[in-house]
Each structure stands twice: as C-alpha cells, then as structure tokens.
Amino acid sequence: MNFEYSERVTELLERLRAFMAEHVYPAEKTFHQQLQQDRWGEPPVLRELKAKARQAELWNLFMPDARFGAGLTNLEYAPLAEEMGRVLFAPEVFNCSAPDTGNMEVLAQYGSPEQQERWLQPLLKGEIRSAFAMTEPAVASSDATNIETSIVRDGEDYVINGHKFYISGVLNRRCKVLILMGKTDAENPDRYRQQSQILVPVDTPGVRIIRPMTVFGYDDAPEGHGEIIFDNVRVPAQNLILGEGRGxxxxxxxxxxxxxxxxxxxxxxxxxxxxxxxxxxxxxxxxxxxxxxxxxxxxxxxxxxxxxxxxxxxxxxxxxxxxxxxxxxxxxxxxxxxxxxxxxxxxxxxxxxxxxxxxxxxxxxxxxxxxxxxxxxxxxxxxxxxxxxxxxxxxxxxxxxx
Missing domain, CATH: 1.20.140.10 (Butyryl-CoA Dehydrogenase, subunit A, domain 3)
Known part of the structure; x- marks a missing residue:
C-alpha cells in the first residue's frame, strides 16, 4: 500500500483545508445561532457555504462514479472525509453528508434511468435531501432479517405498511424522498431474499412522521432522526430499486x-x-x-x-x-x-x-x-x-x- 497521497488528492486536500479555515470554522457559531430560529430548515449560512463550495469545485467529492461526481477511490476520498468530519455540519457543505451519500451511491449503482433522473440528479445538485428507512422499534434491527415492514404488490403499485424510527434526515423540510427497506416476500425460505428497497416520496399519503428522536438529548437539527408510521402508503411499482428480493x-x-x-x-x-x-x-x-x-x-x-x-x-x-x-x-x-x-x-x-x-x-x-x-x-x-x-x-x- 502506498501511503503517499496522489498529486490530485494532495491538491484537493489543500484546497479543502483552506476552505474549512476561511469559511467553515468561522461559521460554526452563526450556524448554531440560526438553527435556534428554524430547527428543521436550512440555515442561511449553510446555504451560502454550499454555494461557495460548489463554486470552488469542492462538491460531491464522495462519489466514485465519475459520471456523477469526483470519481475518487475509497482510499483517495478517505483523507477528505476526515477533514470534513472535524465539523459536524461540514460534510453537508460539500454535499457529502450521510444518508444522502449512501442514497446517491445506491441510485447511481442500482437505480433505473427514470429513478436517476427524478431523484439522483436533484440530490447531486443539492436541491433536495433524502433519508434511509430501515431501523424498526419493534424488532432487533441489528439483524436486518427481522424487519417487519411489508411491501405488497397491488396492480401497478406497491403498498407499504410498517413502523420505523431513528430515520436520520427525514425531519429536514428539504428531505423529499426515502429509500425504505421492507419485505416483499416474507415466506421466502432464503431469509436474505425476503427484503427489497423502494423509493418513497416523503409527501406520499400515509407517511406520518410521529416525532423527532433524540441522541443523548440532541435533536441533531436540521436533519434529525424521525419516528415514522407507514399506513397503506401506495407508490408506483417502478419505484422499486433493482427488483424484488434484492434489498x-x-x-x-x-x-x-x-x-x-x-x-x-x-x-x-x-x-x-x-x-x-x-x-x-x-x-x-x-x-x-x-x-x-x-x-x-x-x-x-x-x-x-x-x-x-x-x-x-x-x-x-x-x-x-x-x-x-x-x-x-x-x-x-x-x-x-x-x-x-x-x-x-x-x-x-x-x-x-x-x-x-x-x-x-x-x-x-x-x-x-x-x-x-x-x-x-x-x-x-x-x-x-x-x-x-x-x-x-x-x-x-x-x-x-x-
């Protein structure tokens, strides 16, 4: 293993460190002050920082697919992720914040052209945010085969029923879509073929955000961690990612x-x-x-x-x-x-x-x-x-x- 960073990574790291020093660290106090005025929106200072980061071409650095982002390897991106991690909200400044990063990678790797056009492109541009809905309060979700949320085919739609919690990012008003993991074939003898993943617009009827969950008393605004009920939520069949049983x-x-x-x-x-x-x-x-x-x-x-x-x-x-x-x-x-x-x-x-x-x-x-x-x-x-x-x-x- 070569411990020397490439010329490109060294240059990106220098630019990222300079940006953090000039713009991000000085904005920490303002960010938290503005959050007190609007917990679940986008603080104006964050919006300004994102515009500057995009102008500086420090954007989507996480994305390994060069069609959609920087095209860096895991090893190349690692020191950049470390630098961003020094400030909790900094990854969002560069459109490199979880769970959006994972969702964008899923859509880039597994999404259909239609799914990529509707959801991936706005995420890549930072126009919207997203969430990933897997954990459930009623079962030990550390064993994901326990997940009970049902995804049932009904004609040209799937109908979703279930209860999720600690769904990071969903409380932000800019969160427009969830990738949900649930069961399309609960009786399949292969426990790892029972689950599927499907795209659920947050404004779909039957998606009910019950409350924000806290972490040691922190609500982690402006993203938050929501508890959600899915009550006969109906989405088009084309929202399924990759196919049934491939969750x-x-x-x-x-x-x-x-x-x-x-x-x-x-x-x-x-x-x-x-x-x-x-x-x-x-x-x-x-x-x-x-x-x-x-x-x-x-x-x-x-x-x-x-x-x-x-x-x-x-x-x-x-x-x-x-x-x-x-x-x-x-x-x-x-x-x-x-x-x-x-x-x-x-x-x-x-x-x-x-x-x-x-x-x-x-x-x-x-x-x-x-x-x-x-x-x-x-x-x-x-x-x-x-x-x-x-x-x-x-x-x-x-x-x-x-």
Missing part, C-alpha cells in the same frame, strides 16, 4: 463505503479533539502550573495520538483493500474499522472533555455533541457486537481449520 444486495453495496466515510469523519473529530485538549492544557493553570505539566494529562494526549493514528492507518488499509479487491474481500477490515474507530473517537473525545472540565460538557465547545455522535455510530451501520460476532466467527473458522 440485502443493495444494502451490502452501500454499507462498505458508508462505513469508511463514518470512520474517517470520526477520525477527523478525534483529531480535532486532540488538538483542542493540547491547546487547553497549555492555557489552563492549576495548582500553580499549566495542566500540560501533569503526567496524567500528557499520558492522555500521547494515548490519544497513538489511538488516532492506529485507527487512521487501519481505515486507510481497509479503503485500499476495497479499491483493489472489492467490498466482499475487504469485509474483515471493514468490520475491524467499524469496531475500532467509533470506540477510539469516544475515548479521545472523552479525554478532551475531561481536560476542558465543566466547559467540555457545554455548548461553548463542540465536544459534547461530538461525543454523542461518536457514541451513536457504535450502533449505526451495525452495532459493535454484530461486527465482532461476524469477525470472530470468520477468524475462528480460518485459524481453527489449520
């Missing part, structure tokens, strides 16, 4: 890159937290000397730097293997980064909070919200335990057979 195939196609993106964004957050704790411990005086003179503080900084670098290198290796050999061949490394990176970010951000004292818990620093996000990612795209179970099973079978 898991689509899910596996989107989750590999999505996990890389999540992990690199978390590494960016952890790196920023490390830098914040280093500055804080030099500035704060306790018991007559800077905190940086305390051995335990130095140990926290050193451990954090080591853990960040380990996670970064592991994530880059996973991205490289995906590019060279495909998602399936890299599945063990993908599982490893999904286990390692969120826990690492939780640990590093927690240390930064401790060094900041009471201020680290409040709204004057981003650390508390970053911690809540990092902790949530230990559940998103598969809980830690699922990845450890599958990774441990595969390793035991391989080494136990020798």
């Amino acid at each position: 898991f195939e689509i899910a596996q196609g989107r989750l590999g890159p999505g996990r890389i993106h999540h992990c690199m964004r978390l590494i960016g957050q952890a790196q920023r937290a490390l830098e914040m704790m280093a500055r804080r411990c030099e500035e704060r005086i306790a018991f007559g000397r800077p905190l940086s003179k305390q051995g335990s503080v130095r140990e926290d900084i050193a451990k954090s730097a080591c853990e960040i670098e380990q996670a970064r290198l592991l994530t880059l290796k996973a991205a490289d293997q995906m590019d060279r050999h495909g998602n399936k061949a890299a599945k063990e490394l993908i599982a490893m980064i999904k286990i390692v990176a969120p826990q690492m970010a939780c640990n590093v951000i927690d240390r930064a909070i401790q060094i900041h004292g009471a201020a680290g818990l409040g709204q004057d620093f981003a650390l508390a919200h970053q911690y809540a996000y990092a902790r949530a990612i230990r559940l998103a795209d598969g809980p830690d335990q699922v990845h450890m179970m599958q990774l441990g099973r595969n390793l035991a079978a391989r080494y136990g057979a020798n």
